[in-house]
Amino acid sequence: xNAQVWALAVAGVVVLAAACLEIFRARHARAKTVGAxxxxxxxxxxxxxxxxxxxxxHTHQEPAxxxxxxxxxxKVDAIADRTLADRFNVYTLPTTVVMTPEGRALHVNYGYxxxxxxxxxxxxARGAGLQxxxx
Amino acid sequence: MATQVVDHSALKVNQTxxxxxxxxAVFGSEVVPALIxxxxxxxxxxxxxxxxxxxxxxxxxxxxxxxxxxxxxxRPVPDRPEPHNFAQGLGGIFLGISSLLLFGPPLLAGxxxxxxxxxxxxxxxxxxxxxAFVNLAFGYCLxxxxxxxxxxxxxxxxx
Numbered sequence: 001x002n003a004q005v006w007a008l009a010v011a012g013v014v015v016l017a018a019a020c021l022e023i024f025r026a027r028h029a030r031a032k033t034v035g036a037x038x039x040x041x042x043x044x045x046x047x048x049x050x051x052x053x054x055x056x057x058h059t060h061q062e063p064a065x066x067x068x069x070x071x072x073x074x075k076v077d078a079i080a081d082r083t084l085a086d087r088f089n090v091y092t093l094p095t096t097v098v099m100t101p102e103g104r105a106l107h108v109n110y111g112y113x114x115x116x117x118x119x120x121x122x123x124x125a126r127g128a129g130l131q132x133x134x135x
Numbered sequence: 136m137a138t139q140v141v142d143h144s145a146l147k148v149n150q151t152x153x154x155x156x157x158x159x160a161v162f163g164s165e166v167v168p169a170l171i172x173x174x175x176x177x178x179x180x181x182x183x184x185x186x187x188x189x190x191x192x193x194x195x196x197x198x199x200x201x202x203x204x205x206x207x208x209x210r211p212v213p214d215r216p217e218p219h220n221f222a223q224g225l226g227g228i229f230l231g232i233s234s235l236l237l238f239g240p241p242l243l244a245g246x247x248x249x250x251x252x253x254x255x256x257x258x259x260x261x262x263x264x265x266x267a268f269v270n271l272a273f274g275y276c277l278x279x280x281x282x283x284x285x286x287x288x289x290x291x292x293x294x
Contacts, residue, residue, distance in 0.1 A: 004161055007257030014258070015265055051283055053218035056274050059143070079286050092280055111275075 222278020
């Protein structure tokens with residue numbers, strides 16, 4: 001069993017290192033992306049980066065977005081519109097970006113984002129929009 | 136966008152098959168040493184299944200046995216099969232490397248027992264099983280993300 005235990009330890013270390021790298025990568029990309037701009041709108045909206053081959057987009061993200069109700073969602077094919085995808089550092093699908101009415105990225109979610117999380121972020125974006133309007 | 140439909144139950148059966156085979160090979164080989172040969176067999180099964188889906192063992196088990204008998208219910212989802220095939224092929228390649236590490240040097244010397252690359256070979260096989268489990272349990276497919284990255288860089292036609 002000695003070899004099996006060592007193999008398990010090696011695999012564990014590799015998986016742990018990969019998870020840490022992924023967390024660092026997401027934080028780095030998020031820090032670079034928050035504040036990036038797109039077209040302004042009357043209300044907060046969501047930029048939703050997806051692709052034909054993105055399974056989680058179809059099975060999880062789209063039903064979550066549908067629960068948000070009357071929120072504008074701009075669906076972007078991350079491969080067809082590479083310029084926009086690069087501006088928001090899209091390295092994984094799905095990616096959702098919550099935009100303030102002025103067209104500034106407030107929250108960036110790399111990977112699946114739940115409906116309650118998006119609702120919270122949209123509420124913050126509405127607050128940020130009001131602050132900007134009164135300032 | 137996605138006009139095709141992929142039966143995700145077939146993918147889940149495939150992932151379950153990969154996890155079960157790797158676990159039996161890695162831990163079962165302690166009791167029955169010959170079971171370690173399941174790793175190269177699985178590598179061949181995955182690689183053959185990637186290029187000729189009708190020979191994909193676990194998917195055929197689902198389509199020919201599990202689905203017709205109602206043991207596993209179908210779950211069609213609008214999706215594309217290419218990223219999943221790519222991920223399966225990648226799993227096959229990694230298991231192939233694992234097999235080479237396990238048996239490459241000893242086979243050259245005419246020995247059928249695993250050689251000095253045993254720990255790294257088994258670890259690589261376990262990583263493939265972990266990734267299959269992550270896909271099965273959480274729907275996160277690393278191979279599909281690599282496929283997307285390659286498509287984004289124009290290295291493969293992903294859209």
